[in-house]
Amino acid sequence: xxxxxxxxxxxxxxxxxxxxxxxxxxxxxxxxxxxxxxxxxxxxxxxxxxxxxxxxxxxxxxxxxxxxxxxxxxxxxxxxxxxxxxxxxxxxxxxxxxxxxxxxxxxxxxxxxxxx
Numbered sequence: 001x002x003x004x005x006x007x008x009x010x011x012x013x014x015x016x017x018x019x020x021x022x023x024x025x026x027x028x029x030x031x032x033x034x035x036x037x038x039x040x041x042x043x044x045x046x047x048x049x050x051x052x053x054x055x056x057x058x059x060x061x062x063x064x065x066x067x068x069x070x071x072x073x074x075x076x077x078x079x080x081x082x083x084x085x086x087x088x089x090x091x092x093x094x095x096x097x098x099x100x101x102x103x104x105x106x107x108x109x110x111x112x113x114x115x116x
Contacts, residue, residue, distance in 0.1 A: 009110030022095035035098030040091040050098040
């Protein structure tokens with residue numbers, strides 16, 4: 001089975017920005033609710049943002065106003081624009097279905113490190 005392929009991570013200073021991309025396997029349109037997840041050091045992987053097939057976006061409180069999730073179904077790609085980054089945003093970021101029933105195998109993720 002093909003896996004999601006995440007990219008765009010890196011090491012940035014607090015206050016910086018990153019734009020993550022994720023190419024989804026198969027037809028992205030089949031993912032009615034698509035999510036970006038973060039696995040912070042020593043923590044479980046959790047959803048930070050999700051977007052419906054009609055473009056309605058949802059965020060956890062800690063990233064509201066700073067992160068923007070989007071999707072381009074024609075390119076089979078999801079994006080996460082991250083601004084005003086904080087050290088607590090550090091982690092490995094993954095994309096996948098935001099519903100348990102729709103989950104596919106996890107990709108390798110992309111490392112985001114926010115540090116002075």
